[in-house]
Amino acid sequence: MSTAANTATSTTNGTWELVIGLEVHCQLRTRSKIFCGCATSFGEAPNTNTCPVCLGLPGALPVLNAEAVELATRASLALGCTVHEASVFARKNYFYPDLPKGYQISQFDRPLATDGSLVIGTQADGTPRVIRVHRVHMEEDAGKSVHDRFRDVSAIDLNRAGTPLVEIVSEPDIRSGAEAGAYARRMKQILEYAGVSDANMEEGSLRVDVNISIRPSSTSPFGTKTEIKNLNSFSAIERAVEIEFARQCRVLESGGVIEQQTMLYDDKRNEVRPARSKEGSHDYRYFPEPDLPPLRLSAAYIETQRAALPELPEAKRRRFATEYGLGDVEIEQLIVDQTLAAHYELVARASGDARRAANWMLGTVLAAVNASGRSLGEHPVSAERLGALIKLEAAGEVSNTAARQVFGLMEEEGGEPLELAKREGLLQVRDDSALVGWIDEVFAENPAEAARFVGGEKKLQGVLVGLVMKKSRGSADPKKVNQLLGARVG
Amino acid sequence: MSETNSPTPMHETAIPSSLRTHTVADAWQCFDRNDVAGLNAFLSLDRDATTTGALTGTGALAGVPVAIKDNLATLTLPTTCASRILEGYVSPFEATAVRRLREAGAVVIGKTNMDEFAMGSSTENSAYGPTRNPLDRDRVPGGSSGGSAAAVAAGVVRIALGSETGGSVRQPAAFCGIVGVKPTYGRVSRYGLVAYASSLDNVGVFGSTVAEAAAALEIIAGHDPLDSTSADVPVPPMLPARAHDDVAKPLSGLVVGKPREYFPANLDPRIASHCERALAQLAALGAEVREVSLPSTDLAIPVYYIIAPAEASSNLARYDGARYGARAEAGDLRSMYERTRSRGFGDEVTRRILLGTYVLSAGYYDAYYKRAQAVRTLITREFADVFASGVHLLFTPTTPTPAFRLGELSDPYEMYLSDIFTVTANLAGVPAMSQPIGLVDGLPVGGQFMAPHFAEPTMLRAAAALEAALGATAGAAGVTA
Secondary structure, X not given: OOXXXXXXXXXXXXXXXXXXXXXXXXXXOOXXXXXXXXXXXXXXXXXXXXXXXXXXXXXXXXXXXXXXXHHHXXXXXXXXXEEOOEEOEEEXXXXXXXXXXXXXXXXXXXXXXXXXXXXXXXXXXXXXXXXXXXXXXXXXXXXXXXXXXXXXXXXXEOOOOOOEEEEEEEOOOEOOHHHHHHHHHHHHHHHHHXXXXXOOOOOOOEEEEEEXXXXXXXXXXXXXXXXXXXXXXXXXXXXXXXXXHHHHHHHHHOOOOOOOOEEEXXXXXXXXXXXXXXXXXXOOOOEEOOOOOOEEOOHHHHHHHHHOOOOOHHHHHHHHHHHHOOOHHHHHHHOOOHHHHHHHHHHHHHHOOXXXXXXXXXXXXXXHHHHHOOOHHHOOOOHHHXXXXXXXXXXXXXXXXXXXXXXXXXXXXXXXXXXXXXXXXXXXXXXXXXXXXXXXXXXXXXXXXXXXXXXXXXXXXXXXXXXXXXXXXXXXXXXXXXXXXXXXXX | OHHHHOOOOOOOOOOOHHHHHOOHHXXXXXXXXXXXXXXXXXXXXXXXXXXXHHHHOOOOOOOOEEEEEOOEOOOOOOOOOOOHHHOOOOOOOOOHHHHHHHHOOOEEEEEEOOOHHHOOOOOOOOOOOOOOEOOEOXXXXXXXXXXXXXXXXXXXXXXXXXEEOOOOOHHHHHHHOOEEEEOOOOOEOOOOEOOOOOOOOEEEEEEXXXXXXXXXXXXXXXXXXXXXXXXXXXXXXXXXXXXXXXXXXXXXXXXXXXXXXXXXXXXXXXXXXXXXHHHHHHHHOOOEEEEEOOHHHHHHHHHHHHHHHHHHHHHHHHOOOXXXXXXXXXXXXXXXXXXXXXXXXXXXXHHHHHHHHHHHOOOOOHHHHHHHHHHHHHHXXXXXXXXXOOOOEEEEEXXXXXXXXXXXXXXXXXXXXXXXXXXXXXXXXOOEEEEEEEEEOOEEEEEEEEOOOOOHHHHHHXXXXXXXXXXXXXXXXXXXX
């Protein structure tokens, strides 16, 4: 996985500096919606996960889902934010067919949490590249307008209406498309680690809006920004940012002005263009939601949620470096998700050789898992048995080649590595009499080569070792064979 | 809050026999005999209505006919809020207050007329025509719960549900000569009450007598997990028995405040004199009457007419024609919204939506909405301070005039002033009620009690004592058309 490790440079073209802020909308992994008991399951028949509350029927009232508060609090803490003991829900008023109440319940001037940060990589001087998180607030999702299902009319599916979201707003600290991509990747990772979201971009549980402006130099005030909405992949974020940067540079350099507007990124044509007609600036007429009292969280509650957080990626990076002595690239690959990292740790402990375990995990094991089309958890070779195999390899009991053969057998039929290696005759043979026996046989079968070797033609040693290895079906200890062969020369 | 800490053991307020003896059959007889249809008090009727409770006779209100304001969701009849935009709409769920009445055995015989979306003080702003006052058919019953008040005053039902945002139960109760109670904000669930201004809306009750209203309130009160603003406090007996043995002076120990701002120099002297008589009666019953001051009272109407429309503009946004209710067909989305809402809403509703949109707009929010909220806090604190000074209840006129004639108040601002004595209780969230205290030119005059949060039992006990003392001279309670 490419990381932000060495991407922390600004995008400039010598004249203009790029300034970026991201708004990440993340769907919380709750069983039910934020203000009612409807299920949040994805892919149900249209309008089946609905009730009077999430349909906004006359007289229905919202009741806040405690699980959503729990997960939003954990998300905030995972990002190092201050979670406020009092926050206030507000109404964001606008008309849209898939917004059943005519307003969205969100948080406005008193959000759940503020002032966090996210490390997106390491800078050239070795210090971490930190992007500040401005705020985290809770809100409900709207429904979906469906334009391609019926001829000439649009339909509305309100299954998604009322799905709990957190919106995570960064400070305008990001300076390049690569940084924007790295921020989004690290955000996804930390939200997954914190257990608050599936953070699945294809299913829309992680959606990203990018605010972009340019300015002559880092000391200048910010320029007018445009917003690119609903980017649904990391590469789209990176590409859209660079295209919009180039567009803004062209506009300003040709004497034009940047208009504050909402843009769309067209993946197929790889272009950024204004969204529909230019809409007037929105006035959402925010005011405190009178149907919900202020959200009050005790300090003890907040600490309980903090304690419930698992080890987060940044801590794991540091620990893997000190505890296992791994390099940055290996660490990033191993902690890409928690299951892999946890499995690696089991293998490392079982084998007693962290470096060798990392090589096995990132090489043979991941290749095998990917080829099988199953997940790591479903893979038949347990961490304990893999650890035992690596131990055999490290101790020189089996060669690397033989170990891979044993691994293949463990995948196919299970069983203990030592027994399999024995059964297949793959244990390294270091017993002089056996080795001498094989050497004698090879000499007998290849008298000419043997004679030339003994006569001093040293380059034949490799050929002879190979023949001995073959005869032993890989089980001979090549070091020992070399020694014994060497002893036969003169 | 003292009521919630009271060690009084919980027991149900006795259901007055007057409630149990008036059956559904009596209701229909009264309806037909007195040409109640001509009052236009009901928007829909359920002539076949019976309930399980009525059949088994187990519930406290088994077989008792009740009328429900048309902004409370019911499963069996339409819920239109007297608006074209909800014409024919039947709710798939029921308001908690209605459900509790039904579970007590009450029979919902019909949904009552109202000012459209509860915006008005006369029940003239209904898309289905005005309701008439049963005591004088040329006059309004008051609003916005005028249909429910008229149904009780005409004798069809003895209790009915209404709703209050600025006085919409107490003002029509005063105009129709019956009892109307607005409980503490949060005492009765708003679940299923179609929202007008959420922070001010309350479900309220009408009764022919104080005891009847208290019984109905006790049944619908109590915490509801479906309403996040519903208070999680126990429901005490709403009309407790006399607190001590002094039969002659049952209110001794009670301090009743007379706020001078509610008795301005230009108050109709006939209304003032009825209030003075009631205050004298309270004193005769043992209460100490003390003059007090609530200096911010004159700010209540302007504050109300900023906050209520602001919330209304948001609450009424859902009526867009997209999902339910009336839809005007149009070529594009924006035109569909515009036509649906222009045709669906009446003038008063449109006026308040526009006003509310304006006061919430960027650039005006601080000057109007935010300042209004600050003043609301001030008004609330003044109430708290007065009650903290040892005053148990306040007594005032309910309205500045008796019922006016249909069409008499054509200027919306004049109409707004008819709630001048009632809006404060909604802004402060305190319980308040109106009861008949006399007649002016044959028209009833209402007296209002206001109490600290959750002190309904104190208020209802004083009201019951006053009712008994004033007796038949009080007014028109029980008068049929």
